[in-house]
Amino acid sequence: xxxxxxxxxxxxxxxxxxxxxxxxxxxxxxxxxxxxxxxxxxxxxxxxxxxxxxxxxxxxxxxxxxxxxxxxxxxxxxxxxxxxxxxxxxxxxxxxxxxxxxxxxxxxxxxx
Amino acid sequence: xxxxxxxxxxxxxxxxxxxxxxxxxxxxxxxxxxxxxxxxxxxxxxxxxxxxxxxxxxxxxxxxxxxxxxxxxxxxxxxxxxxxxxxxxxxxxxxxxxxxxxxxxxxxxxxx
Numbered sequence: 001x002x003x004x005x006x007x008x009x010x011x012x013x014x015x016x017x018x019x020x021x022x023x024x025x026x027x028x029x030x031x032x033x034x035x036x037x038x039x040x041x042x043x044x045x046x047x048x049x050x051x052x053x054x055x056x057x058x059x060x061x062x063x064x065x066x067x068x069x070x071x072x073x074x075x076x077x078x079x080x081x082x083x084x085x086x087x088x089x090x091x092x093x094x095x096x097x098x099x100x101x102x103x104x105x106x107x108x109x110x111x112x
Numbered sequence: 113x114x115x116x117x118x119x120x121x122x123x124x125x126x127x128x129x130x131x132x133x134x135x136x137x138x139x140x141x142x143x144x145x146x147x148x149x150x151x152x153x154x155x156x157x158x159x160x161x162x163x164x165x166x167x168x169x170x171x172x173x174x175x176x177x178x179x180x181x182x183x184x185x186x187x188x189x190x191x192x193x194x195x196x197x198x199x200x201x202x203x204x205x206x207x208x209x210x211x212x213x214x215x216x217x218x219x220x221x222x223x224x
Contacts, residue, residue, distance in 0.1 A: 043116075098168075
């Protein structure tokens with residue numbers, strides 16, 4: 001059974017700092033890995049999707065890496081802003097038609 | 113393009129009462145998912161539909177939860193009778209087969 005863990009559970013940083021969020025998964029046989037953002041009281045917004053054959057994906061100030069063999073992914077946020085404050089979730093998919101298995105999330109607070 | 117719609121957004125009921133949630137997926141998306149997200153945790157899949165057929169309902173508490181997707185479009189999720197531990201956000205997502213999932217805003221259920 002796939003288990004996804006995110007560390008740390010909560011993180012508080014000053015504005016402008018670069019930061020890394022970690023995600024680990026127990027079964028390396030994944031189809032893809034996805035990072036989401038969730039604002040309080042809102043649904044999930046997809047940030048980046050990495051296929052199992054890829055090593056990283058970039059979008060603006062966000063960069064996600066994937067090391068399938070070690071069961072790890074990181075989300076790098078450059079020059080953090082107060083608007084980045086949210087919960088960040090990673091999720092893995094076993095096959096093309098399968099469900100997502102989520103980690104517990106990292107709650108990020110960026111202080112002005 | 114309209115997103116995934118869910119209603120109601122909030123619901124408060126007493127334990128042992130029944131409740132129903134509604135989801136309207138993105139037009140043309142064959143796959144529909146219901147997730148349960150307990151406060152402080154990542155979402156957990158309850159049921160996955162492909163058109164109007166069930167693909168995965170292994171984590172659905174079938175003694176009290178039921179779901180249907182008539183005509184392969186809208187879906188309803190019902191809880192009867194509700195328990196205190198059912199308090200959570202219920203998220204609906206849809207996708208074309210094998211592609212990225214798009215999430216609705218969720219329904220926040222409080223059972224007192």
